[in-house]
Amino acid sequence: MNNKILKSADLKQTKKRILILSVLEAAPTALTVDEIAEITSKDTKMNLSTIYRALNALVDKNVVLKTLHQDGKTYFEINSHTHKHSLVCTICNKKVIIDTCPLEVLEQNLTNQTGYAITGHNLEFFGICPDCLNHMPEKTI
Amino acid sequence: MNNKILKSADLKQTKKRILILSVLEAAPTALTVDEIAEITSKDTKMNLSTIYRALNALVDKNVVLKTLHQDGKTYFEINSHTHKHSLVCTICNKKVIIDTCPLEVLEQNLTNQTGYAITGHNLEFFGICPDCLNHMPEKTI
DNA sequence: ATTCGTGCAAAGGGTTTGCACTATT
DNA sequence: AATAGTGCAAACCCTTTGCACGAAT
Numbered sequence: 001m002n003n004k005i006l007k008s009a010d011l012k013q014t015k016k017r018i019l020i021l022s023v024l025e026a027a028p029t030a031l032t033v034d035e036i037a038e039i040t041s042k043d044t045k046m047n048l049s050t051i052y053r054a055l056n057a058l059v060d061k062n063v064v065l066k067t068l069h070q071d072g073k074t075y076f077e078i079n080s081h082t083h084k085h086s087l088v089c090t091i092c093n094k095k096v097i098i099d100t101c102p103l104e105v106l107e108q109n110l111t112n113q114t115g116y117a118i119t120g121h122n123l124e125f126f127g128i129c130p131d132c133l134n135h136m137p138e139k140t141i
Numbered sequence: 142m143n144n145k146i147l148k149s150a151d152l153k154q155t156k157k158r159i160l161i162l163s164v165l166e167a168a169p170t171a172l173t174v175d176e177i178a179e180i181t182s183k184d185t186k187m188n189l190s191t192i193y194r195a196l197n198a199l200v201d202k203n204v205v206l207k208t209l210h211q212d213g214k215t216y217f218e219i220n221s222h223t224h225k226h227s228l229v230c231t232i233c234n235k236k237v238i239i240d241t242c243p244l245e246v247l248e249q250n251l252t253n254q255t256g257y258a259i260t261g262h263n264l265e266f267f268g269i270c271p272d273c274l275n276h277m278p279e280k281t282i
Numbered sequence: 283a284t285t286c287g288t289g290c291a292a293a294g295g296g297t298t299t300g301c302a303c304t305a306t307t
Numbered sequence: 308a309a310t311a312g313t314g315c316a317a318a319c320c321c322t323t324t325g326c327a328c329g330a331a332t
Binding site: 067068069070072087089096098103107110111114115116117118119120121122123124125126127128129130133 | 209210211237251252256258264271
């Protein structure tokens, strides 16, 4: 199946790209290059530039989505076209997926008001997760 | 007035910090360090690290907000506490400010669902502005 | 006088790129 | 055989940091 994705994206089907795609497909959330490297390393060693290049090729083909998060790292995920956002703990980085996106309506309004053809958006929530709240000294809350 | 901000933030009132603050206050939108350097250079030369350090000190005091955008640059703006988002043209980077934030309601729901204490969010819209739409060859639309 | 801000140059982290080599088609 | 992918090391961009000097309290 990943073969099909690569074929229709006009990319050669290499073991490494197939592996990267399968990792992204199995992931419940967007991953960084380091995370992908960590996961794939159990299977094959590959250079970070290989991962970057494979991902960027897939991004160009619109198979994968690329988003820069507030932690300074770029996250990659399969473009499922069913669009989700996340809520990240600013202390431990634990992440929860939000599966409703309330922004489509707003986008239509924005188009009407600004004339922009809106092609996407990026939304991240920040907060402190229940665990970190519990382990936090009183005075810092 | 900027003196007051600095004083109440427990920061020494230097010409450079006062200048940086006045630039941020005059700006209609969040600025990068380069933009701030460009503007302030008409007045005083200052090292980029000075700007970074001044801004980060103000961020620590919650006077200034810091956000990493999808272009890989960090944007700074006065924390007006009246919270806004932007719509950025992916071609020419022209930016429109959106002054309604529809997310506070959503945040409350998220808190109930996840137990996270939500401390903020980051939202950027992307699109193509009317000018760029006009100058665009048909086939690329 | 003390404390903190600043300039400079160097380092840092994440990402990209040039080149020679290897694999896929 | 031709084309595209990969590893390696170096370069890149933006941001941060150490240190010596200078300015604000």
